[in-house]
Structures are given as C-alpha cells and as structure tokens.
Amino acid sequence: MSAQFQRDAVRAFRFVRCHLDAATGIAELVYAFDDGPELIETITIPGAPFVLDGAREHAVRQALRLLHLIAGVSYYKAAVPEEIRIDSYAIDADAAALLELIYVNGLGEFAYRNGLNLHGKIKFPVGPSPQPSPASGRGSNSVDASALDGPSSTADLDGLPLPLAGEGRGEGQAPALGLREHALVAIGGGKDSLVSIEALRALGIEQTVTWIGGSQLIAACAARTELPTLNLGRALAPQLFELNRQGAYNGHIPVTVVNSAIMVLAALLHGVDQVVFSNERSASYGSLIEGTGEVNHQWSKGWACEQAFGDYVQRHVAADLHYYSLLRPLSELAVARQFARTDRYDAHFSSCNRNFHILGERPASRWCGVCPKCHFVFLALAPFMTKPRLVGIFGRNLLDDPGQTEGYDALLEYRNHKPFECVGEGRESRAAMAALSERPEWREDALVERFAREIRPQLGDDDLRIEPLLTLDDEQRLPPRLWERLRAYFAA
Numbered sequence: 001m002s003a004q005f006q007r008d009a010v011r012a013f014r015f016v017r018c019h020l021d022a023a024t025g026i027a028e029l030v031y032a033f034d035d036g037p038e039l040i041e042t043i044t045i046p047g048a049p050f051v052l053d054g055a056r057e058h059a060v061r062q063a064l065r066l067l068h069l070i071a072g073v074s075y076y077k078a079a080v081p082e083e084i085r086i087d088s089y090a091i092d093a094d095a096a097a098l099l100e101l102i103y104v105n106g107l108g109e110f111a112y113r114n115g116l117n118l119h120g121k122i123k124f125p126v127g128p129s130p131q132p133s134p135a136s137g138r139g140s141n142s143v144d145a146s147a148l149d150g151p152s153s154t155a156d157l158d159g160l161p162l163p164l165a166g167e168g169r170g171e172g173q174a175p176a177l178g179l180r181e182h183a184l185v186a187i188g189g190g191k192d193s194l195v196s197i198e199a200l201r202a203l204g205i206e207q208t209v210t211w212i213g214g215s216q217l218i219a220a221c222a223a224r225t226e227l228p229t230l231n232l233g234r235a236l237a238p239q240l241f242e243l244n245r246q247g248a249y250n251g252h253i254p255v256t257v258v259n260s261a262i263m264v265l266a267a268l269l270h271g272v273d274q275v276v277f278s279n280e281r282s283a284s285y286g287s288l289i290e291g292t293g294e295v296n297h298q299w300s301k302g303w304a305c306e307q308a309f310g311d312y313v314q315r316h317v318a319a320d321l322h323y324y325s326l327l328r329p330l331s332e333l334a335v336a337r338q339f340a341r342t343d344r345y346d347a348h349f350s351s352c353n354r355n356f357h358i359l360g361e362r363p364a365s366r367w368c369g370v371c372p373k374c375h376f377v378f379l380a381l382a383p384f385m386t387k388p389r390l391v392g393i394f395g396r397n398l399l400d401d402p403g404q405t406e407g408y409d410a411l412l413e414y415r416n417h418k419p420f421e422c423v424g425e426g427r428e429s430r431a432a433m434a435a436l437s438e439r440p441e442w443r444e445d446a447l448v449e450r451f452a453r454e455i456r457p458q459l460g461d462d463d464l465r466i467e468p469l470l471t472l473d474d475e476q477r478l479p480p481r482l483w484e485r486l487r488a489y490f491a492a
C-alpha cells in the first residue's frame with residue numbers, strides 16, 4: 001500500500017475475482033477497495049492435480065465463489081464502506097441473504113467494539129454481473145474467464161456466474177455428485193474436535209483429520225490421532241496487516257465459517273461427502289451487554305450459522321455434501337465430560353487461543369493460564385477429572401489463584417458479562433463451580449471457597465444443577481443414521 005489508507009474515504013468494497021488452478025490446488029481470492037491495489041488471499045489444497053468432471057467442476061466453482069464471498073469479511077471490515085460490488089460474477093437473492101446474515105452477525109462483536117451499527121447497512125448486490133468499468137480493474141478480466149473454456153480435467157476455475165434465482169440450476173437444485181462416504185474433520189488443537197474424532201473412530205466412520213494454517217500445536221494433535229491428515233494452507237493478503245497499522249477498522253471476524261467454506265472446497269476437490277465441525281450448542285449463546293443486548297463472539301460456531309451455511313451448500317453446491325457439527329447436541333460441560341474419558345491427548349492439546357496468532361507472541365507454555373479460555377476449560381474439566389490430572393495438564397491450579405478472580409467472575413456473569421471468547425454459558429460455569437464447592441478436594445481452593453461464600457447464596461439451587469446441562473439436545477443437522485448411533489455412543 002503506497003498511499004495512506006483513509007478508511008472513511010473508501011466508497012466501495014469489491015470482490016474482484018476468484019480463481020482456482022486445479023493443476024496445483026492453489027486458489028486466489030481477490031478483493032480491492034475502490035480503485036486501490038488488489039488484496040489477494042491464497043488458499044492451498046494439497047492433493048493436486050484434481051480431475052473434475054462436468055458436475056463436480058460446477059460444484060467446485062460454486063464452492064470457490066462461496067468461499068470468495070465469505071472470506072471477504074476479513075477485508076471488508078477494514079473500512080466498512082457503504083457499497084459492496086461483485087465485479088466478475090452475479091449472485092442470487094439466496095446467496096445475498098446468507099452473506100448478509102454472516103456479515104451482520106459474524107461482525108457483531110467487531111461492530112459493538114468499534115461503535116458501528118451494521119444492521120441494514122450490509123447489502124450484497126443481486127443480479128447480473130456488472131459491465132467492466134475503469135474502477136473494476138481486473139474484475140471482469142478476460143484472462144481468467146478465457147481459462148474456463150479449457151478442458152475440465154485440470155482447468156482453471158474462476159467465479160462463473162451462479163444461476164440467478166429461477167434460472168438454470170436454481171434454488172433447491174444442486175445435483176448429488178456421488179461423493180465418497182468419508183469425513184473431513186476439522187481439528188483446532190483443542191478438546192472439542194478431539195471428542196468428535198474419537199466419536200467417529202468409535203463408530204467406524206472413515207475420516208481425514210484436517211486443519212487450516214501452519215500451527216505446530218494442531219499438527220502435533222493431528223499426528224497424535226494416528227489417522228490420515230490433511231493440512232490446508234491459508235495466507236491472508238499481506239497488505240491487510242499494513243492497513244491495520246494505518247488505522248483500518250479491526251476486530252473479530254467469523255473465522256469458523258471462513259474455515260468451513262475452505263473445508264467445503266477441499267471436500268469437493270477430494271470427492272468426499274462430509275465436512276465435520278465440533279461446535280457445541282453453548283456456542284449459540286452470546287454475551288448479554290447492558291444497553292446493547294446479545295453479542296456473540298462465536299456466532300459462526302452457533303446453530304443459526306450452521307443451519308444457514310449447511311443448507312446453502314446442499315441447495316447450491318452439492319446435494320450429497322453434508323456440513324454439520326457433530327457436537328451440536330452437547331453443551332460445553334457435556335463435551336468436557338466426554339473429553340475426560342481418555343487421556344490420550346493430555347500432553348498435546350490446548351484450547352488457549354493465544355497459541356494461534358498469525359503475528360506476534362505465543363504463550364511460553366500451551367496454556368497461558370490467564371485468558372478466558374484457559375479459565376473456562378480448567379473449570380469445565382474439573383468436575384470430570386482427577387485434580388492431579390487437571391493440574392498436570394495446566395501446570396498450575398487456576399482455581400486456587402486469587403489473581404484470577406475477575407476472570408472467573410466474568411465467566412460466572414457476576415458483576416460482569418461473559419467474556420468475548422469461546423467459553424460456555426454463564427449457567428454452565430456456575431453449575432461447575434457449585435459442583436466443585438461440594439467436593440473435598442476442591443472446596444478450599446480460593447475461588448471455589450469465594451464462590452460458595454459470596455456468590456452461591458445469591459443463586460437459586462435449581463440453577464446450579466449440573467445434570468440438566470449434560471443432556472443431549474435434538475437441535476442438530478447430523479445425517480440421521482449417524483445421529484442415532486452417536487446418541488447411543490454419548491449415552492454409553
């Protein structure tokens with residue numbers, strides 16, 4: 001970026017073009033502000049060359065475009081301009097509705113922290129592709145479009161216009177591709193995905209443990225599964241970091257749905273029929289902010305996002321591609337209980353997000369011990385593990401450290417709201433703390449003792465029972481046969 005970035009002077013955010021080279025598995029997602037330089041995000045799918053027949057090529061093109069549109073949220077947020085333009089293909093009303101849902105809700109925390117109101121502001125243009133204009137740069141270029149005329153086997157794929165509503169393969173008409181029964185399971189290095197992986201293993205479902213980015217911690221967990229692995233590459237446009245330095249708007253983006261769209265593309269290229277995430281039902285509940293209402297840091301891990309994204313993929317990409325969260329019926333506490341059943345990953349996993357920065361420092365050990373995720377995971381596992389095991393995992397006892405009082409108060413929604421992080425509901429934290437306050441090995445620890453003395457008397461006993469929080473919910477979109485077997489597995 002040569003000229004200083006003036007975020008308030010930006011008029012339009014442009015989806016310039018997207019392109020996949022099936023011979024190398026490298027996809028480029030190209031964006032720009034007004035007539036400014038191109039911002040190019042690169043995704044790498046190992047396993048190339050990919051040979052695609054007609055129907056699969058069409059589906060891959062749809063998935064690529066969906067990824068282009070969703071991943072744009074990282075760049076759009078830098079200026080939040082009035083206008084959104086799509087230079088090289090058209091979208092229908094269904095796609096626009098999905099994107100508006102994702103951008104408005106997925107940027108909910110971002111908007112709250114930056115004092116912005118995005119409701120009614122984000123409009124994706126529906127209709128035919130605009131004509132080339134000086135401002136559209138390479139947007140309607142002929143280079144990428146001409147590559148589409150080539151043979152389908154290892155052809156370049158760019159964003160050919162999706163059928164508009166009512167045209168061609170319109171709403172509800174994505175064909176089944178005859179995808180192979182196999183799950184690409186997302187692994188994030190934390191407890192949740194490991195619970196899913198072990199469940200699929202127990203049920204004899206073929207799986208490939210898949211992750212995005214270069215985290216060594218995730219790679220080590222993946223290796224520990226001793227299952228086939230797939231590591232997908234994602235490089236943000238490097239100019240984004242410079243824009244941040246120059247005063248771009250910044251804040252949280254719905255990273256799980258971006259990862260989901262990358263995994264859908266990878267599943268199609270590899271010809272497999274399931275993309276499995278591990279988002280629990282607690283993720284659907286946000287932080288209640290006085291005067292604002294609910295703001296959910298992890299909105300794209302929630303049920304509304306899973307439903308909308310998964311349905312869209314089946315309707316518009318491939319009828320036999322199933323996107324679902326295996327842990328949707330479970331609360332965080334139920335996931336923690338399940339995780340505690342094996343110690344296979346104790347020396348490998350971490351839920352602490354400080355391990356996963358692209359830039360900047362990582363914690364000295366796998367658990368920083370002072371962030372909301374460390375606080376919550378320690379508390380959630382405590383009712384289900386022996387104390388020496390848990391303290392051994394974290395290297396310290398967080399519940400006996402008065403310095404962590406404020407952090408735990410936020411989790412308990414006591415004098416504060418639930419933190420903007422991927423942590424369980426306040427009632428889960430309160431129930432876990434109440435359970436510990438009745439256990440001899442925990443009740444004298446500083447924060448448990450304080451809970452029993454100061455906070456518990458203000459709460460009704462009904463609110464504090466752990467068992468009702470461990471039941472399985474029916475709100476899920478798992479393949480029905482799998483759900484029946486899974487229910488029995490979790491109940492065992």
Ligand SMILES: CC(=O)N[C@H]1[C@@H](OP(=O)(O)OP(=O)(O)OC[C@H]2O[C@@H](n3ccc(=O)[nH]c3=O)[C@H](O)[C@@H]2O)O[C@H](CO)[C@@H](O)[C@@H]1O[C@H](C)C(=O)N[C@@H](C)C(=O)N[C@@H](CCC(=O)O)C(=O)O
Nearest residue numbers: 074251252253254255256297298300353356357358359422
């Ligand atoms: C690792 C982390 O928690 N990062 C959050 C942090 O970002 P920070 O600025 O401190 O550093 P980096 O992660 O290195 O990112 C540098 C800048 O890059 C931009 N960016 C990054 C990733 C991306 O997908 N898009 C981007 O635009 C951004 O400008 C960064 O400043 O604070 C940010 C602001 O609050 C967060 O957005 C960063 O969160 C990452 C997107 C991230 O991957 N976070 C996951 C660890 C995470 O929060 N996972 C949740 C799922 C939440 C969800 O789906 O919404 C979870 O634990 O369940």
Ligand SMILES: Nc1ncnc2c1ncn2[C@@H]1O[C@H](COP(=O)(O)OP(=O)(O)OP(=O)(O)O)[C@@H](O)[C@H]1O
Nearest residue numbers: 186187188189190191192193211212277278279351
């Ligand atoms: N780098 C990544 N690549 C692929 N999937 C990821 C990545 N990071 C997170 N995920 C997935 O996103 C979802 C949400 O992540 P989350 O951090 O909640 O899960 P986790 O790491 O398995 O567990 P924990 O909540 O203990 O951190 C999970 O399905 C996880 O597998």
